[in-house]
Amino acid sequence: MKPHTHGGLAGLLRMMRGRYRLLAMAVFSGVLAQSGTLACMAIGAWIVGIALAGEAALLPVACGWLALLVLLTAAARWWQAWVSHDLAFALIEKLQMAIFDGLERSAPGTADGQRLGDLASVATADAELMERFYAHTLADYTGAIVVPLAVLIALWQFDPLLAGVLLPFLLLVATVPVWLARRAALQGQQVKTEQGQLNADTVEFIHGQRELAAFGQARGYVQRLIQRTQSLGRMQQRYGSRSGLEFAAVDALSAGAVLALIAATSTLLHAGSLSPLWLPLVLVLGVGALLPIVDVTQTASQLGELRAGAARIMRIIDYSARVNDSGHAALPDRHNLAFSAVRFGYAAQRPVLRGLSATIGPGEIVALAGRSGAGKSTLTHLLLRFYEVESGAITVGGVDIRSLPLAALHQLISWVPQEVYLFNGSVADNIRLGGPDASPQQIEEVAKMAQAHDFISALPDGYHSACGENGNRFSGGQRQRIAIARALLTGAPVLILDEASASLDNENERAFHQALFSLRHKRTILLIAHRPATLRHADRILLLENGEIAESGSHDALMATGGKYAALIKKVAAD
Numbered sequence: 001m002k003p004h005t006h007g008g009l010a011g012l013l014r015m016m017r018g019r020y021r022l023l024a025m026a027v028f029s030g031v032l033a034q035s036g037t038l039a040c041m042a043i044g045a046w047i048v049g050i051a052l053a054g055e056a057a058l059l060p061v062a063c064g065w066l067a068l069l070v071l072l073t074a075a076a077r078w079w080q081a082w083v084s085h086d087l088a089f090a091l092i093e094k095l096q097m098a099i100f101d102g103l104e105r106s107a108p109g110t111a112d113g114q115r116l117g118d119l120a121s122v123a124t125a126d127a128e129l130m131e132r133f134y135a136h137t138l139a140d141y142t143g144a145i146v147v148p149l150a151v152l153i154a155l156w157q158f159d160p161l162l163a164g165v166l167l168p169f170l171l172l173v174a175t176v177p178v179w180l181a182r183r184a185a186l187q188g189q190q191v192k193t194e195q196g197q198l199n200a201d202t203v204e205f206i207h208g209q210r211e212l213a214a215f216g217q218a219r220g221y222v223q224r225l226i227q228r229t230q231s232l233g234r235m236q237q238r239y240g241s242r243s244g245l246e247f248a249a250v251d252a253l254s255a256g257a258v259l260a261l262i263a264a265t266s267t268l269l270h271a272g273s274l275s276p277l278w279l280p281l282v283l284v285l286g287v288g289a290l291l292p293i294v295d296v297t298q299t300a301s302q303l304g305e306l307r308a309g310a311a312r313i314m315r316i317i318d319y320s321a322r323v324n325d326s327g328h329a330a331l332p333d334r335h336n337l338a339f340s341a342v343r344f345g346y347a348a349q350r351p352v353l354r355g356l357s358a359t360i361g362p363g364e365i366v367a368l369a370g371r372s373g374a375g376k377s378t379l380t381h382l383l384l385r386f387y388e389v390e391s392g393a394i395t396v397g398g399v400d401i402r403s404l405p406l407a408a409l410h411q412l413i414s415w416v417p418q419e420v421y422l423f424n425g426s427v428a429d430n431i432r433l434g435g436p437d438a439s440p441q442q443i444e445e446v447a448k449m450a451q452a453h454d455f456i457s458a459l460p461d462g463y464h465s466a467c468g469e470n471g472n473r474f475s476g477g478q479r480q481r482i483a484i485a486r487a488l489l490t491g492a493p494v495l496i497l498d499e500a501s502a503s504l505d506n507e508n509e510r511a512f513h514q515a516l517f518s519l520r521h522k523r524t525i526l527l528i529a530h531r532p533a534t535l536r537h538a539d540r541i542l543l544l545e546n547g548e549i550a551e552s553g554s555h556d557a558l559m560a561t562g563g564k565y566a567a568l569i570k571k572v573a574a575d
């Protein structure tokens with residue numbers, strides 16, 4: 001996995017590509033609204049000045065201007081809200097799609113060892129947090145530069161002293177978030193990490209409720225969750241108190257700016273170089289210049305959390321693909337499998353397969369046997385290209401699976417995993433994963449072969465019954481039979497069954513074997529099994545040991561030689 005090389009915020013900006021028009025409108029409307037607010041305040045102050053100076057003739061004109069500006073400012077505010085949220089939601093949608101894309105690309109290995117609940121919170125909560133960035137941050141920052149500059153120029157017209165007095169305060173206020181930026185970034189990261197972990201713990205708690213209850217550990221787990229929540233609370237408090245410090249500093253500096261302006265204007269009044277008519281206007285302009293900067297410091301105080309969230313998002317978006325899907329070989333029309341000198345391990349220095357070689361003829365039924373942890377499931381994962389072999393090659397019909405497009409490979413091979421996952425939909429929908437266009441008759445047909453039809457038809461809603469989350473409404477054997485039906489529906493010429501009949505009772509197992517072996521010569525079948533009843537039916541058995549095929553032959557032949565396979569079967573029989 002390549003390390004995350006650029007800051008999260010740069011990544012957020014990258015997402016704006018193609019939306020520059022909307023972005024420009026958001027920024028322009030934001031600056032327009034801020035300038036409008038300032039202009040309204042300025043005209044109000046001018047009216048006060050006119051009234052104080054007794055120049056009644058100017059009043060109607062001034063009031064007319066004010067009314068017009070108030071309307072324009074309101075329109076600009078409305079426009080800004082509309083455009084900026086439009087922009088924000090479009091970009092968040094893009095962000096979320098990129099996150100899902102990254103997750104898919106790195107699948108099916110759990111993304112970089114991250115926890116599911118943590119990933120889920122990145123895809124939802126963190127992504128939504130970015131609304132603030134896209135809707136406000138850029139427009140606010142632009143306003144914070146444009147508006148104070150305009151004010152400085154206006155004040156300069158009255159007297160350079162006024163601009164000179166205000167400038168240092170503007171600069172100081174603008175740097176407040178920078179003083180505490182490192183702390184903000186660190187605290188933001190802590191808060192985000194802790195939030196992700198809490199989310200992951202909560203998801204795990206809900207998943208594992210039965211285990212916790214059965215082993216009497218629910219209370220203890222809840223206690224840990226409470227502790228996590230409290231520690232998150234403390235972090236958020238620290239984060240908040242730092243923001244509080246920033247607000248206090250900004251308030252103090254703003255008050256200082258007003259005092260300095262008052263001192264400067266009274267000097268100018270005294271010297272007679274400023275008419276009292278302009279006094280209210282000058283003070284209001286000074287305050288007005290500060291407002292957009294104060295706005296920005298508030299946005300900036302949340303920048304720590306934003307950056308941490310953005311970095312978490314970009315890490316997923318930048319996930320590299322687990323396998324390279326650039327092959328474009330045509331589908332082979334023979335369906336024999338060959339493993340030649342396959343080496344693979346999940347971690348360095350811990351090989352699982354050490355140069356395994358084996359062949360499976362087209363239409364042959366081969367059983368893979370071996371101790372638990374020998375690497376049987378791993379071999380099927382390599383065949384499906386969930387992982388890439390380290391060296392050696394796997395071919396189907398003589399074509400290296402790396403030169404086939406992944407989608408084509410998955411058309412060629414259907415798979416019943418050792419641990420079945422059912423989605424929270426109907427039984428029919430779960431089977432239809434193997435063929436989205438299948439008719440109800442076809443679904444029933446494969447369910448019959450998988451010995452699933454009888455129990456499915458006995459359900460209150462038959463094939464429309466809901467499976468529950470991860471199929472929790474069904475027994476292990478029922479789940480497995482639904483998964484078998486799903487795999488059969490694909491009609492793929494190669495079928496892999498990883499302990500598919502392990503949870504079936506004798507009667508169902510016998511019936512399933514009959515159905516399976518009726519596919520002899522029609523499909524190439526690799527089945528992983530422990531039970532002699534299953535193994536006996538295979539054309540050939542491969543015994544996997546120490547990362548290699550240690551023995552190969554029919555059940556009877558291997559039993560007769562009395563080697564490792566015979567010993568393994570005797571042990572199973574004795575258990």
Ligand SMILES: Nc1ncnc2c1ncn2[C@@H]1O[C@H](COP(=O)(O)OP(=O)(O)OP(=O)(O)O)[C@@H](O)[C@H]1O
Nearest residue numbers: 346347352370371372373374375376377378379418
């Ligand atoms: N995702 C993974 N990450 C790291 N190690 C793994 C992973 N999956 C499996 N292993 C390790 O690889 C080895 C082979 O596992 P595998 O699941 O292939 O065994 P198996 O022969 O299918 O066993 P069983 O009969 O119990 O299903 C085991 O030592 C296991 O600990």
Ligand SMILES: [Mg+2]
Nearest residue numbers: 376377378418
């Ligand atoms: Mg296994």
